[in-house]
Amino acid sequence: MRMRDTFLKPMHPEGRRFVAAFAVVTLILFLIWEPLGWIGVGLTVWCYYFFRDPERVTPLGAGLVISPADGIVSLIERAAPPPELGLGADERLRVSVFMSVFNCHVNRAPVPGEVVKVAYKPGKFLNASLDKASEDNERNSIVIRMRDGRDLPVTQIAGLVARRILCFTREGAHLSAGDRFGLIRFGSRLDVYLPEGVEPEVRVGQTMVAGETVLARLDEVAS
Template sequence: MHIFTSIRNALVPVHRAGYPFIAGFFVIAVVLGFLWQPLFWIFLILTVWCAYFFRDPERVTPVADHLVVSPADGHVSLVGHVLPPAELDLGTDPMLRISVFMNVFDCHINRAPMRGRIARIAYREGAFKNAELDKASEVNERNGIVIDGPKGEIGVVQIAGLVARRIVCWNKVEDRIEAGERFGLIRFGSRLDVYLPEGARARVAEGQRAVAGETILAEFGEHLASWPARRD
């Protein structure tokens, strides 16, 4: 019984959005395997990778109105104050932006950084540059969500990357969403930008790993100071 429990705990659920892709890769593997056996093994490996890409593990989210959790798995690529995208309608003053870059091996399920009401959703067509570049927030295809939460309006932007060709958002305007709740995904390799209003202090540094729904990206508070960071 202990062995079966360990196996069950080790298996990570796969999101249903990945089922068509997993099935497609497997069918291709079988068909091509009749033509040349090595092709079967190549596409079988791709099938396993596809299942891994669409994994949807459970997360333990810290629930507090002054905390901002990461919307994505990956590494923190940018932390700084910049102007938010015009389509989000968040004003013309710089806001704290924290970017999390996802490579093709990261879990790509996106989660809400704070609770609140979805006030606006703005999709914009664009290029497919490397999402790790700073200019990707301006030129790449993206989908922006504005959440009206306890600390005001925050922006969450799904940015397509060099390989990504599809941004998925499951929510709609006026939906209520909880911190850590799943709201979408991006296929395959991309970035999430979070725009935070005055009063937010970053709690991560560039290069740090982030876990969607668990890692605290920022914190709100009148007397909070920024935390220094070092690389060792």
């Protein structure tokens, strides 16, 4: 790998207009006072890295559930999927990955399968690391139906400073594990609801890499 590739990552197209706006403001700040301009340079670089979209090497193997987001595992608990998905009130083990404003915010499919449901719900913009953010915050959920017929819900949740959830997939689409399916600006959370009997292979506080970190194994059912 070349040194340049270590620092220069591909940028998601969604970020181009934001980086351009930051750059214009930076030029104005230089005209006003040079030290302000250098602060603008730092913020422009941050904006570029926020929208980075690096290539990921997704592990191959049947039954793997891959992390859909970069960030830190903030919660592991039992909870019912969002009611708008129509999956009933039975609780599942939910793994929440919190993304700070310094994480890559491109979201990736945790398992291969068909998208059988996409549901958006408006809401608040509480700190996404809080438990009640799953119920109160703006969110967008998808349900991926795997080859064995089991459904795996994934929910994008807006955070304290996030003001838009983007979903790039639609009902009827077929995803491979690691495929990009959405993005959230700026600071947010992803919830994954595991099928009954499946235990996570991660712990609270663990760092996750979207499209690469194994979150759980579907073929290892708790006895």
